[in-house]
Amino acid sequence: MSESKHLPIYRHKAELIQAVKNSNFLVVTGETGSGKTTQLPQYLYQAGICKDGKIGITQPRRVAAITVAQRVAQEMQCTLGREVGYQVRFDDCTTQDTVVKYMTDGCLLREILADSLLSQYRVVILDEVHERSLSTDILLGLLKKIFSDPAKATSGRSVPLKVVVMSATLDTDKLSAFLGDCPVFAIPGRTFPVTCTFGSAVGPKDIESTNYVKEVVKVALNVHTTEMAGDILVFLTGQSEIEQACDLLYEKAESIDYRYDVYDQTVEGLLILPLYGSMPTDQQRQIFQPAPPRIRKCVVATNIAATSLTINGIKYIVDSGFVKQLNHNSRVGMDILEVVPISKSEAQQRAGRAGRTSAGKCFRIYTKEFWEKKMPEFTVPEIQRTSLTSVVLTLKCLGIHDVIRFPYLDCPEERFILEALKQLYQFDAIDRRGRVTQLGELMVELPLPPGLARAVLKAASLGCQDLLLPVAAMLSVENIFIRPGHPNKQKEADIKHRALATRSGSMNDFATLLTVFQACKSSDRPSGWCKDNWIHWRALKSAFAVETQLQEIVAHLQRKRDFPVETFDGQKNELFRRCLCAGYFTNVARRSVGKAFCTMDGHGSIVQIHPSSSLFDQEAELNWVLFHDVLVTSRVYIRTVCPIQYEWVKDLLPKLHEVDVYELSSVARKEVTDEEVKKWESREAAKRRPEVSTVDVMKKLEKRNNEATVNDARARYLQRKQQKQKGKSLL
């Protein structure tokens, strides 16, 4: 208790409570360290607000929701799960008594789906809004739409909902304006100054043409030899870069003579630690341990160290200025993982990591000119970069028909929304008038991408969900197949993985996933089994948890009276693949020349089977395949592949070509009359040609080469690969 009184927020306690009482919407800003996340809910609780309902506080990340709840429970001297609790997926630590509830933003979105008035809540606090996570952005729009009209605010509620939006100081005017010019309450932060310097290595013309890994290593070593004691944090973009940088650092650090080369004589060595998401947890834990006396720690990390993990004692930052970002590209209809310059706000966030405990320094390897010309002010929010199919379905299920004019804080491009509508229509999740179908209502219940949800529901209606749920779970977690960096071990891992594919009987990557899932689950020492087979045990464990949850949801849906029931008379193997077709008919490709396949999604992209697939090198036998996802590297690859027969998808494919975007956009904007629907249907009947039309369309598309975007991505990849090789040869 006494400690919390020293926080900057404490002086403003009374004003803050008053500000929440005075208006239904409030923006609170304050840097990390101001105490807003832990204190504000406690103040409101002490002010007696909870007699009318709960306080819900959202976080973009699970760990944050859990750890903050733990701390607040401690401060309020109550058992976690009583007055103070948390809820994240797979872990609900709340009871009847819980009035201060920390949760992930995605959890609250689910709750709105069940009760759009949030009648259990008195206050909802959206925290870390500046991070602009997809769920937080949707919540912002929903809360504005549902509660900003004073007449509606109380409809169905006894008292209006209080909405507090908390963000770092940037961008607060925009938030306030968005929420009807609501009041803004600023809390001073408590961080230490970080001085930033620019480098000379990366200029505005050098986006991809500089080996920044080498430069980052040079700067880090310079810090090590010329700066006072204090740990270093280096930001790079990915695992291979990090490994490369660590190798270089290790090499160079060995030749340092600590009698002459080092400015601070208390420093006698450098401890180099890589850090990225897929690293084993025990190795990750090492990062947090203080270095031995007189040794300087140097952590080389991905963006994971920018928000998710906080390392104490960091005094120096070396910033490469780049990040890997998944961007949705509607022109080719897929997501492409790209290396892009970070935004200025992200650069400040990175720099701030050096000022947590004392004053720090940040060394940017790029020039001031690069900062000014190539780095955007803010990161493009997720909602403008990702596939919106799930989001649009959620909105539709909440009765929001006009998804184009929904109050987005930042509007996604209209074509992204139309693309989502098109996909939902193709999946039969919405009808021609843009209304949610029975199937759509079922799909939204499953925490899965819509295609996968459709496949799972198909299986459930056929009574064979045991085949599909493990697969859906496996595809929901990170890649479970480990592929080590060293060539010898790589071979060993590949052999093990091939053996697993063969064991599944049929050559089908989805079946392999099922085999791995079942084999590991029935093993008496699963973690050892994973180790033997080069499988990610941590990832597989989370797949088990996902599968359990999916099973519960499906069982619940099946108990509904109108859940569809179908029968199928045939082999299990065919049944399995027919279920996949129900969800993946948008991802079907037909064999073209040689190893090439041509997708049938209307883009007609030329793709190849990825070498990790069990179907790689067997292309000659295949005519039609279905795939889970696409990867653009040196070529356009399809990953997780399964052979199918044309007959299984032939009735579904025409639907991929019948949708007219102009119709969709008018459907999205207004309710459509019966007359209009009839008009469209007759027009379509006239348009629709016999069965061969699909093949015709495809042949036409096949000629059109893959779009510039794909070529660009490929060119960039090749260039980067070349640099990496150059970097290696320098060793």
Added chain:
DNA sequence: CGAGTGATA
């Protein structure tokens, strides 16, 4: 002939 930034329901 070859790949895995980071979150989340």
